[in-house]
Structures are given as C-alpha cells and as structure tokens.
Amino acid sequence: MKIQPRTIKHEKFKEMVKAWLDTHREEYCSFVEEVGKRDRSGFQHIFQYAQMAAPGYANAVMTYMSEKDSKDFSGIEKVLKDADIASTLANDLQSQNPDSIAPAMLAWLYFGNSWETMVAYNEEMIQDKKTSFSNRLKARFVIFMAIKMSIFNEHRTKEDWENFRKIQKSIGSAVPVTDSSIEELENEEAPVPTEDDGAQETTDEKKEPQKRGRKKVRVSIESLFLHNAERMKEKLSCYLKSQCGGNELAMLYICLKNDAYMSHCEITTFHNALVEGFPEIKFVAVRSVQKAHKDLTTDMMGGKRLMDFGEYKKMFDNIRRHFAA
Template sequence: MLILAHSLTQAHYMTKEEKNKLTSDALRHWYENHQEEYCNFTDLMHDRRGIGFDQVFKTAIMLVPKYEKALLLYLKNDRSEGIEDLEKILTDGGLKDQLALHFRAQMPDCIVPAMLSWLFFGRSFECMVEYGEELIQDGKLNFLLRRLASFNIKTIINRSLTIGARKEEDWVKFVSEMEDMGITPVVTAGVVAKFKSIPTETKVEMKSTSEKKPIPGKEKKRRSLKELLPNSDEYLLGSIDEHIHIKQSGKDLALLYLVLEKSRSLTNTSVVEFHAALEQRYEKKPNIRIPGHRGIQDNLKMLLTPTTITKKSGVEVPCMTFERPEYMFAYNDLVEKLGVQDYAYSC
C-alpha cells in the first residue's frame, strides 16, 4: 500500500507552465490559512491503520481510474520490481493537471490541497518511510508485501534526494530519531550507509544498524504517564482516561499536552515520550487508538504558531494560535475538567 504515495511526488515534476497553475506560493498560502484542515489530514497519514494511504489511493483512482487495476495487478505479480509503468499511467492520465484543477477548485471533502501541502511542507517522505519500516516488521504480512515495502522505502528516499525535497543529512538524522524511539529502521539505514557525502564513521554506524535484527517488543525504556505527572493522583489520571476515551485525535492530544505542560503538571518531557506513555497506557483499550506522534507534533506546532487577535477597537494583539477564541474555549474547558491547577510541581 505504501506505493500509493508515489502519486504525490508527481507535483514535483511539473513544467514551468504547470507550476504557474499550482505554485509553491499558492500552497504556502493555503497551508498558512487552513491549519486545522491540514492537521486533520496529517492525523490520517500518521494513523497506523494506514487509513491516510487508503484516502490517497481513493483520490488517485478518482483522478486516474486506470490506476486501480494496474496497481492491483502489480501487487499480485511476484515478479514486480520497478514502478515506472505505474508512474507512466499516472502521467499519461493527466495527474498533474488534475491535481492543479482540484487544488484550485477546493471542493468540500477534497483532500488534494492538504495532500499537496503535506508533500511540500510536511514530513511526508519520513511518514512514508516510517510506515514502510513498520510493514517490514509486521510478521502478519507475507514476504512479497514486505519486500515491496522495502523496495518502496529505497525509492522514496532516493526520490526525495533527486527532487531536492530532502538532503542526505536529513535521512541520517531520521535514522537516529527512529533508534531513539526503540525502532530499528534496517532498510533506511542500509540506504543511508551508501550515501557519499556522510563521514566514514557515520557510514559504519548506519551499516551496523542495517544489519541488526529487530527484536519485537524490545524498545527504549520510557516513563509511564503517571511518572510524567509527578503530582498526579487517581482523579487526574481517571479524568485524562475519560477525556481520551472520547477525544483522541492528534489535535485533541496536542491540546492535552499543551494544557498539562502550561499548567506545569507535566514534567520536562518530549512529545515523543508523552506519546509513548499514552500508547503504553491505552494499548489494551480496544476503543482507544492513539495516532502517531508526528500527528501530535504537527498539531502542537499549529497551536503554538504566532498570530494575532483583532480587538473590538480594531487593534491587532499578538498571541499564539491556541489563545484565539476558537481554541481558547476548548483549552479552558480542559483545564477546568482536569483541575490541573492542583497538580503543578516545582523543578
């Protein structure tokens, strides 16, 4: 399923005339003025069930109907390797023009504007590679699908470098981040080890990582949610449980993190560790699905983006996005619901 993401990179190969229809400036304007819609899309793409990639697939076959049958045949053929024929179908089917058209039209429920913004400004390539590494380590998938995921990881990384979307050092940093989270990205590390620009010692380190055998369940020791909330009691933890039971999107969890952090209830920690603590606490709760940490990070970045509020007098006052009226109600409601003022701690 990861191969569906290749349709996104078509936008980077537009001619000068095509780019006039869909410029990076236009995408930047949409991105800056549709943060909530953008973050909702990133939530889908970071969902471990792959529902974001399903949406991309549905969009691809809506724009180029022939793509569906070609992709299904490709997935069933155990001799499949390159994706040139699939890309040719997308190109011949006018995908570039269709993307530009749907971006300009901006019809309700159309994911094209958010999808393109994510490609240009988000962690799109990293997300695709993360998902591929997870597929490879999923023992429930057959060999052909895992081999396909491996092939796609290599293609996505090399494509990101070719079009200038990422630099080699970006992928070195990515491998380090994955290892910090207790994940061994063997395929990615193998690709990075062959980069010409990185130091010899880094190549050796990457080669060593690529030769590791991932051990299921062996992850870096992280603190529990209770440990991240030094003064917490059963009331606070129970209130958080109730809240997450009904509100568990990336935006909801970013707001929760912000409320706990601003009230000084949360100890010094990162979104990655906070996310790991939530996953650990709710892993056996069938009705709770914690989205990927990237979704929380993207939404937190949006909430902390500087903006302004226009007063009745017409004066614009600087503030953070979460301090705007449309967000402040939910923020204050959560503060009151959790009673976080009673759980502040001193460093």
C-alpha cells in the same frame, strides 16, 4: 483568476500550496492526524485519490509488484504521465472543493513529515511478525520509492534521510530497509567497475595513482557456453524475447552458471555478451542486473534466499525447465 495547470512554475505552485496551508490549518491538522492513524485509513484515501486521478495506477502498481524489475518504474511513470495527474492536482488545489483531499495532501507532502511517516510506518510493518511475506515486499517497495522520489523531487536530501535514521535509531526503532535503501541510492551514483578495472598502481618516480581502466570485457555469447553453443543460443534467444528485465536476467545468469551450461564469468561480461549477441533486443542496464542478483541471492531466513520463495521460485524453476528441455 484560475491559473492554467501547464503554465504554473514549480516555485509558484509551491507558493500556492503554502498559501492554502496558512489559511486552512484546521483542515490540514485533521488530514495529518488521519494519515498518522495505525489503521492506515489516511493512506487508503491517498491511494483512492491516485486511482481516481489515474485510473490505471492500481493495476500498474500490482503489475510492478508481480513482474517488473525493482528498478524499472516506467510502467507506473507512464500511467501518471498519460493521466496528467499534475494538472489534476493543480486544478483541485484551485477549485476550493471542501471534499477534495488534494490541498491538504500537497501541503503534507511539501511542508509536513510526509515522507518520514511513510517510511517509518512501513518499517514497522516489516518488523511486525504478523505481516505476510508479500506485504513485507510491498512495504520495502514503498520505503525505497519514498526515499528515492523525495530526493528526486528535491523535497528531501540524503542528509535529511541520514538524520532521520539516526533519530529513529536513537529512540529504539529498527530501520534496516531505510539503511539499505540509502546505500542502494548511493551505489546507483557510484561507477560500477568492470572486470578490466585495474588496481591503482604507482610509478617509481612520482608515486601517483594511475587512471583506472574502463574497458569492457568483450566475448561472444557462444564462447561462454561449455557445450552445444548453437542450441543454447537458440534457447537463449527464445527466452529473451519476453524475459529481459533485471530479475529475469539475474536468474538467467544464476541458472546458466549453477547448472554448468556456462563458464564462470562476471555479470558485466555476461551482460556485454548478451548486448552484442542480440542487438535487436533492448536490455536493462547492467546495474539493474547486479542489483537484482544481490537482492535475489541475499540470505533471508532458514538459509533460504529471496529467489527461493513464491513467484521468484516459480520464475527460476521455469528457466531451468526451459534450458533442460
């Protein structure tokens, strides 16, 4: 008797996948062999399945790669949610259709080295000198998503990924993006200090640390500008109507500071001023802006930064022209 997708509990679903695996070892091994090929044919089949189950998936991924902030997966998540891909997977698992890759793919995700294979393969792509810059960025995206989603879905733990990177290094593999991704996820959970976070001080009597402050630095957006505050605020308002993702705000911060439109301040102060100065706009969290700023300004090759290449450079040049006009 077929179980309706929306009534299946997660543990029951996992048991169903394991039952299929126990009785279809040959099909499973063939699938694992295919995804392990260097021509990436197995991954292409998985991507094609995702396109079939969620027709807007490919466009959502491409939109993310070209426009979205590296922390904002809402577009991709909405496509998958609207398509109800979980129900499609559950139906395909129970259909016994020999042409569907869903059962083998699910078994690989739950019980195989799926996440590790995806991460290791994309690390190799990044190290390959023949890989284009844009494809390296895509590979970095896949690695971060694989690690994040495997932890979120409780398929892997941070300890599992720590062990994975130790094994990879022991056999001579370079895993710089895996290292940075794990660190980024750890930083997401750590509290981000504000400028008023005081250093831990001790009292004369008990020598115990005092509690750290959490006050926001509150200044008006007008007070940050060095001249023509009203004109700059109008320019800013026009820009923010369509540009308020993490990358956009990080580049805005860099432009205003480097081109001497704004007095020196930390990103948290700048973000707080924007939030209070434009309450009608929904801004991303300050952590997204801090993360984007770090990525965009990290030295890469020849003394250049990520923001000096491709679409990022074009975006930054447009910001400078907007405020110079």
